[in-house]
Amino acid sequence: MLNIGVLISGRGSNLQALIDASECGDIPAKISIVISNKSDAYGLERAKKHNIPAVFINPRDFSDKNSYERKIVETLKQYNVGLVCLAGYMKIVGEVILTEYKGKMINIHPSLLPKYPGLHAQKQALEDKAKVSGATVHFVDEGCDTGSIILQAEVPVLENDTEDSLSARILEQEHKIYPEAVRLFVEGKVKF
Secondary structure, eight states, X not given: OEEEEEEESSOOHHHHHHHHHHHTTSSSEEEEEEEESSTTOHHHHHHHHTTOXXXXXXXXGSSSHHHHHHHHHHHHHHTTEEEEEESSOOSOOOHHHHXXXXXXXXXXXXXXXXXXXXXXXXXXXXXXXXXXXXXXXXEOOSSSSOSOEEEEEEEEOOTTOOHHHHHHHHHHHHHHHXXXXXXXXXXXXXXX
């Protein structure tokens, strides 16, 4: 069975969607480790409630980004991770992690990439007066949200939408397509 490592920075709602899918057998894989760069990330508590090892690795404890990422890779390897899922991980992944997990690392983003990469995608969609937005699961590469697309889900942008209301509807779709994309990867139906 494939071991999955999940990198988080916040509340971990996409992590929860992956945990639920794994526990009910929708994903033929096991989440073996959750790593956060924030000590107060609620996702760490979510993992612990499901008896999943969860660790905080403080970037400030390291002299540079490469040293920090080497610690992440070392931790992932301790748990024999074959797929890394970024779930609200608010750091750009660097060369150290990419070298080790290129083609074995995926991310979820709240827009229909390539539109609105980076932060505040929902705000960008509203400012652009987009009629449709959505969510994208993609492979992670050297760019910011530029990797090959695995799955997307469209969400209409309503006239009275705020950043919060649009974000909430997109998040519902994220919780559906992220586990599905992981399943496709685990079953060998998508490759980098």
